[in-house]
Amino acid sequence: MRCSEADREEWNAFVAASPAGDVLQTWEWGELKARGAWEPIRIALRQDGAIVAAAGLLKRRLPIPGRSILYAPRGPVLDYSRDDLFRRMAAALRETALRERALLVKIDPPVEEASVADRILAAGFVRSGQGRDEGQGFGGEQPRCVMKLDLTPSLDDLLKQCKEKTRYNIRLAGRKGVTVRVGDSLEDMRSFYDLLLITAERDGFLVRSFDYYRDTWEILVARGLARLFLAEYEGKTLSGAIAYLLGDKAWYTYGASSNEHRNVMPNYLMQWEMIRWAKESGCSLYDFRGVSQSNDQAASDHLAGLNRFKAGFNAAFIEYIGEFDLPLSTAGYWMWRHGKPRAQAAMRGFARTLRRFGRR
Numbered sequence: 001m002r003c004s005e006a007d008r009e010e011w012n013a014f015v016a017a018s019p020a021g022d023v024l025q026t027w028e029w030g031e032l033k034a035r036g037a038w039e040p041i042r043i044a045l046r047q048d049g050a051i052v053a054a055a056g057l058l059k060r061r062l063p064i065p066g067r068s069i070l071y072a073p074r075g076p077v078l079d080y081s082r083d084d085l086f087r088r089m090a091a092a093l094r095e096t097a098l099r100e101r102a103l104l105v106k107i108d109p110p111v112e113e114a115s116v117a118d119r120i121l122a123a124g125f126v127r128s129g130q131g132r133d134e135g136q137g138f139g140g141e142q143p144r145c146v147m148k149l150d151l152t153p154s155l156d157d158l159l160k161q162c163k164e165k166t167r168y169n170i171r172l173a174g175r176k177g178v179t180v181r182v183g184d185s186l187e188d189m190r191s192f193y194d195l196l197l198i199t200a201e202r203d204g205f206l207v208r209s210f211d212y213y214r215d216t217w218e219i220l221v222a223r224g225l226a227r228l229f230l231a232e233y234e235g236k237t238l239s240g241a242i243a244y245l246l247g248d249k250a251w252y253t254y255g256a257s258s259n260e261h262r263n264v265m266p267n268y269l270m271q272w273e274m275i276r277w278a279k280e281s282g283c284s285l286y287d288f289r290g291v292s293q294s295n296d297q298a299a300s301d302h303l304a305g306l307n308r309f310k311a312g313f314n315a316a317f318i319e320y321i322g323e324f325d326l327p328l329s330t331a332g333y334w335m336w337r338h339g340k341p342r343a344q345a346a347m348r349g350f351a352r353t354l355r356r357f358g359r360r
Helices: 005-017 027-034 083-099 114-122 155-161 164-176 186-203 210-221 266-280 302-311 330-358
Strands: 039-047 050-061 068-072 102-107 145-150 179-182 226-233 236-246 249-257 285-290 316-319 324-327
Touching (some): 005 027, 005 039, 005 050, 027 039, 027 050, 050 083, 050 102, 083 102, 083 324, 102 330, 164 266, 179 266, 186 210, 186 236, 186 249, 210 226, 226 266, 249 266, 266 285, 324 330
Parallel strands (some): 249 285
Antiparallel strands (some): 039 050, 050 068, 102 324
């Protein structure tokens, strides 16, 4: 059941071929998170010798001696139409959690069907409380609501399907002399990170340390699972983005932009070149990832702006069924449910205070 390094190639091939597969369930994602505070645990179910279900779990130790949590980002990976397969996976997750003395197992299946949610609840899981009613921002550890673009039409048709203003801005950026290139060095990743700090200050969100992006470069980019894009104008880097690639899917994951020369629309041309790259790489789906849960494109806040930008490329709004927890300790799970939101709120308040002092 538990996988070893010898299973890496087979594991990644299964995840890449699955309709529910995601970079966050690859072997390399576990290696990336292991450079931080997480320990990867990989379990697989087999049938006739072949993997038929997989869960890339991340284990994090808690301040409670000997206790931990387990989390499967965008997982587990399996055919969710098969009730027998999910029941086997649920049993394997429970067994693993008990062995690791985990308070809970959090899963995050990238599926939309309500019938799957019913099946998960019937297996003893509960809704995590980070959905539409209780969640903040994107509605979970990973975005519950995303926008996806079907890449099967030709590039010409994909451009025609964009909203008129989006097409105009793509062409405007080209006329103004904006160029887009692939980042090919760690120094390019540092340039992207500098833009990310500017974006975080402008839009009010927290940013990981540069170490995380260096690790992304050394693990995901180096192994072909991610690519860095940079938009430049008159010798300056104005925008940057990181995209993931696995099988026939690509994901726009991180984006950042300067406060300068925003009128030359670098983000539009960069995004279009990323779509072109995904199409030419054989992808049939381009995932713009997180958007506001309300999908109110008329609103004036930052998240509504993301929805408008992504919808401009003709991406469709998708809502997943959300995150589910399998509690293994009633008291411990209660503390987790009530303590974690307070800690997150305190961190957001601390970040706002730092930004205020930083402006003085």
